[in-house]
Amino acid sequence: MSTQHSQEHPAQHPDVPAGARGYERFPGRIGETVADSTRAWPRPRGARAGAPNVIVVILDDMGYSDVAPFGSEIATPALSALADRGYRLTNYHTTPVCSPARAALMTGLNPHRAGFASVANSDPGFPNLRLEIDQDVATLPESLRAAGYATYAFGKWHLTRDALMHDGADKASWPLQRGFDHFYGTLEGCNSFFHPNQLVRDNTPVDTDDWPADYYLTDDLTDDAIAQLATLRAQEPDKPFFLYFAHHAMHGPLGAKPADIAAQRGRYDDGWDEVRRARHARQLDLGLFPPDTPLPPSATEPGFDVPAWDALDARTRDLYARYMEVYAAMVANVDENLGRLLQVVDDLGELDDTIVVFTSDNGGTSEGGPEGTRSYFSRFVHIAGLPQDWEADVDRDPDLIGGPRTMVHYPRGWGQVSNTPFRFYKGQTHAGGVRVPLFVSWPAGLPRDADDDGLRHQYQYVTDLTPTILDLVGVEPLAERHGRPTQEVDGVSLRPVLADGGAASTHPEQYAEFGGSRGYYRDGWKLVSLHTRGRSLTEPQWELYHVDADPNELVDLAEKEPERVAELAEAWRDAAWRNTVFPLGAAFAPGRRPAEQALERPVRLLRRTRRLERYRSSKLTSLRSFTVDAEVTAPGDGFLVAHGDQGGGYALYVEDGELHLAYNEYGRLHDAALGGFATGTVHAAFTWLPDFRWRIDVSVDGEPRGGLADVTMLLGMAPFSGIDVGVNRGGPVHWDLSQRHGSFRFTGRLTGVTFTPGEHAAYDPELVARVEEDVAEFYD
Numbered sequence: 130m131s132t133q134h135s136q137e138h139p140a141q142h143p144d145v146p147a148g149a150r151g152y153e154r155f156p157g158r159i160g161e162t163v164a165d166s167t168r169a170w171p172r173p174r175g176a177r178a179g180a181p182n183v184i185v186v187i188l189d190d191m192g193y194s195d196v197a198p199f200g201s202e203i204a205t206p207a208l209s210a211l212a213d214r215g216y217r218l219t220n221y222h223t224t225p226v227c228s229p230a231r232a233a234l235m236t237g238l239n240p241h242r243a244g245f246a247s248v249a250n251s252d253p254g255f256p257n258l259r260l261e262i263d264q265d266v267a268t269l270p271e272s273l274r275a276a277g278y279a280t281y282a283f284g285k286w287h288l289t290r291d292a293l294m295h296d297g298a299d300k301a302s303w304p305l306q307r308g309f310d311h312f313y314g315t316l317e318g319c320n321s322f323f324h325p326n327q328l329v330r331d332n333t334p335v336d337t338d339d340w341p342a343d344y345y346l347t348d349d350l351t352d353d354a355i356a357q358l359a360t361l362r363a364q365e366p367d368k369p370f371f372l373y374f375a376h377h378a379m380h381g382p383l384g385a386k387p388a389d390i391a392a393q394r395g396r397y398d399d400g401w402d403e404v405r406r407a408r409h410a411r412q413l414d415l416g417l418f419p420p421d422t423p424l425p426p427s428a429t430e431p432g433f434d435v436p437a438w439d440a441l442d443a444r445t446r447d448l449y450a451r452y453m454e455v456y457a458a459m460v461a462n463v464d465e466n467l468g469r470l471l472q473v474v475d476d477l478g479e480l481d482d483t484i485v486v487f488t489s490d491n492g493g494t495s496e497g498g499p500e501g502t503r504s505y506f507s508r509f510v511h512i513a514g515l516p517q518d519w520e521a522d523v524d525r526d527p528d529l530i531g532g533p534r535t536m537v538h539y540p541r542g543w544g545q546v547s548n549t550p551f552r553f554y555k556g557q558t559h560a561g562g563v564r565v566p567l568f569v570s571w572p573a574g575l576p577r578d579a580d581d582d583g584l585r586h587q588y589q590y591v592t593d594l595t596p597t598i599l600d601l602v603g604v605e606p607l608a609e610r611h612g613r614p615t616q617e618v619d620g621v622s623l624r625p626v627l628a629d630g631g632a633a634s635t636h637p638e639q640y641a642e643f644g645g646s647r648g649y650y651r652d653g654w655k656l657v658s659l660h661t662r663g664r665s666l667t668e669p670q671w672e673l674y675h676v677d678a679d680p681n682e683l684v685d686l687a688e689k690e691p692e693r694v695a696e697l698a699e700a701w702r703d704a705a706w707r708n709t710v711f712p713l714g715a716a717f718a719p720g721r722r723p724a725e726q727a728l729e730r731p732v733r734l735l736r737r738t739r740r741l742e743r744y745r746s747s748k749l750t751s752l753r754s755f756t757v758d759a760e761v762t763a764p765g766d767g768f769l770v771a772h773g774d775q776g777g778g779y780a781l782y783v784e785d786g787e788l789h790l791a792y793n794e795y796g797r798l799h800d801a802a803l804g805g806f807a808t809g810t811v812h813a814a815f816t817w818l819p820d821f822r823w824r825i826d827v828s829v830d831g832e833p834r835g836g837l838a839d840v841t842m843l844l845g846m847a848p849f850s851g852i853d854v855g856v857n858r859g860g861p862v863h864w865d866l867s868q869r870h871g872s873f874r875f876t877g878r879l880t881g882v883t884f885t886p887g888e889h890a891a892y893d894p895e896l897v898a899r900v901e902e903d904v905a906e907f908y909d
Contacts, residue, residue: 176277180369180602181574182474182483183273185594186467187234187373189227189285189319189380190555191565192493192547195460199566200412200549202396202404203460207468208568211485215570216583216627219417220680222650223491223591225555225562225643227318228260228287230490230591231375235268235288235307237595237606237618239640241709247643247716248318249290254722255715260290261302267607267615269595270308273371276604281357283350284314284375292725294327295742296334305332309373313353317743320377322346322384323533324774324860326850327742336739338858338872345386347378347459351466355473362477369602374470378459381496382505382536382776385458390531392461393454400438400446401453401542402427408549416584418680424550425681432661433495433553435542445500448527452501452539453546455531481572484601486594489565493547495554497538498522503529505536506776506847507795514892516820519841523796534864535796536776550681558641558648558657560682574601575627585626587634588650592620600624619708640704645669645713649701653677656697666713671698731885734854736875746772746851750815752844754887757781757813764807765877767855767870773848774860781811781827782857782866782873788834790827791863794841798863803827803834808877817842817890854882 157169198212228248229240244259270280304312502508504523551560600622641648645660658669673687728748759769771780788806809830855875861867
């Protein structure tokens with residue numbers, strides 16, 4: 130018997146009969162005995178020797194100026210070290226909102242071509258809003274995994290439409306099916322940092338009854354990432370890795386650890402006007418802009434305006450400063466965790482040969498409104514026809530801001546600071562919405578000359594990241610996927626720009642569009658329009674800026690250069706047709722695919738059912754009457770059913786033998802005692818009332834027990850956490866009850882809970898449609 134190492138061609142023994150099966154691809158020789166055969170093994174698949182690791186870190190809603198190397202007062206030592214050994218791209222652009230940016234980053238395709246004209250929370254039935262990456266599109270992790278890389282994803286995914294987030298759905302658009310070996314995070318667009326709603330590990334939701342008192346999501350995700358890298362090196366010392374870390378920070382609802390907030394206490398008492406001026410001055414000192422670049426005046430456009438800090442009363446200034454302390458604490462925590470992650474890479478001796486990319490998905494946000502909020506999900510409801518007393522900021526103790534009991538966001542004045550020195554915010558195609566920091570570091574492969582400050586001022590775009598990474602690591606993108614040729618990418622490697630600060634941009638022109646706002650960049654000029662409700666989608670109000678000389682978009686040259694406006698407007702239109710941008714307005718068009726009607730059938734949930742995912746739960750209760758029936762056959766204490774969390778929800782529970790109805794009205798709790806209870810069927814009827822309200826009536830075996838006569842209906846994204854049976858996992862609906870009993874599993878026998886959707890509320894159909902629009906527009 131001999132051993133064959135070469136596998137260039139199969140060489141079966143000539144005595145193998147023609148009808149033999151199973152030997153066709155074996156490269157050795159086969160006889161009837163081992164002694165007459167030649168051993169052979171498949172050549173192991175692996176990355177090329179010396180292939181670098183890759184880490185991509187993307188933040189959510191972090192503005193241009195929020196980290197120290199881009200002008201912030203917030204100390205970010207890990208990012209400062211990254212800037213010192215790498216490159217800062219000062220003219221890097223992304224999409225106005227998050228899912229499109231992630232799709233473009235992950236594929237190299239323009240976002241509309243990738244099927245993401247907006248966030249993955251609508252489904253109007255148009256090609257630009259498939260909200261799933263097509264099966265003939267290769268993702269960055271798929272190309273790297275095929276080349277022998279280990280691939281890991283952590284944090285926010287948000288590339289799966291919400292109807293497919295539940296555990297029984299088709300998972301073709303989940304992370305593991307799109308190229309990752311391991312995933313730990315959430316499919317949602319945002320989450321609580323203290324009591325996450327449905328974390329997913331690989332392909333399975335994680336059930337956690339009680340989170341530790343000191344739990345913090347960013348720390349947890351980093352711990353898992355560190356464990357994966359350490360384990361990989363114990364098992365595969367030479368295998369390169371691709372690690373994609375998509376932070377939930379800085380997306381609302383904002384939350385930070387008490388010690389991190391304490392470290393920022395008092396730092397924002399001078400207010401947003403002064404902090405913005407100081408950031409701008411530092412940006413000029415850092416060389417991010419020419420020294421004569423002005424700071425735009427504070428916004429005055431209706432709906433985007435920011436009051437002067439000095440015009441606010443002392444109590445309001447104190448409240449607003451606290452919001453920014455939380456935001457700054459989150460930035461500092463992200464940097465601390467980045468430092469922990471990179472320290473592990475350094476401990477492995479691989480930091481110099483690891484490509485590190487750090488950026489944000491879009492600019493800072495104005496979604497907190499003019500005054501901020503302590504009730505994040507009530508702030509999400511931006512529809513005409515709301516009652517005059519609708520509370521977009523439920524009054525809560527200011528000392529709770531940033532902790533697990535409040536769902537907060539900062540006022541848009543701080544969003545303007547985040548985007549210093551630019552105008553407007555996330556969601557707009559002006560610079561404030563689309564111009565963000567980008568760091569790239571690879572000391573071994575892209576060393577900096579001693580006289581190179583690492584600043585790169587060339588225009589580049591988010592689609593360039595995939596081709597750049599593949600270029601740097603020497604991997605060709607997948608040519609086929611599932612037997613089909615893959616689509617060509619739109620991005621271009623920016624490696625020449627990294628290697629030579631004097632090189633021309635590799636991306637000289639680019640369209641932009643979101644929600645009717647649009648833009649077109651070409652060779653230092655930018656055509657842009659702002660779309661707001663009520664403006665024509667077909668007749669944009671074009672503005673023209675020479676952004677090479679006017680990066681802040683202050684001097685509108687549209688009237689002086691009508692020919693250039695016409696030329697760039699036609700270029701935008703051509704690009705829109707080439708990139709599946711039309712039809713405009715699809716992102717906020719109401720309507721879902723007919724198959725979703727199946728999600729509105731009655732559901733009986735048995736005791737051991739995992740938490741019913743948020744969107745699946747909402748189809749049973751949103752904008753309608755519904756009933757809940759809990760069947761108890763042996764007495765006990767604990768939750769019968771719970772739906773929601775501190776941001777809004779309701780629950781039926783038994784404590785000390787007494788039945789209770791708890792209703793969390795966006796942070797304001799109602800607790801109705803309903804008398805003694807042992808066994809029977811508890812029936813709760815939620816009946817819609819005018820002005821987006823419910824009446825709740827509870828009975829036991831047909832006997833009325835009381836309820837709540839008139840409460841604010843939970844709209845939009847509330848309840849955010851899904852339905853639990855026999856327990857209240859994660860974020861509690863009733864805070865004090867959770868402090869007494871934790872998740873409070875029911876100790877008796879609960880056979881099941883049945884949800885029966887009733888009639889839809891007969892509100893003005895236009896108003897109901899606007900609720901659907903609101904979810905798509907503001908949940909981004």
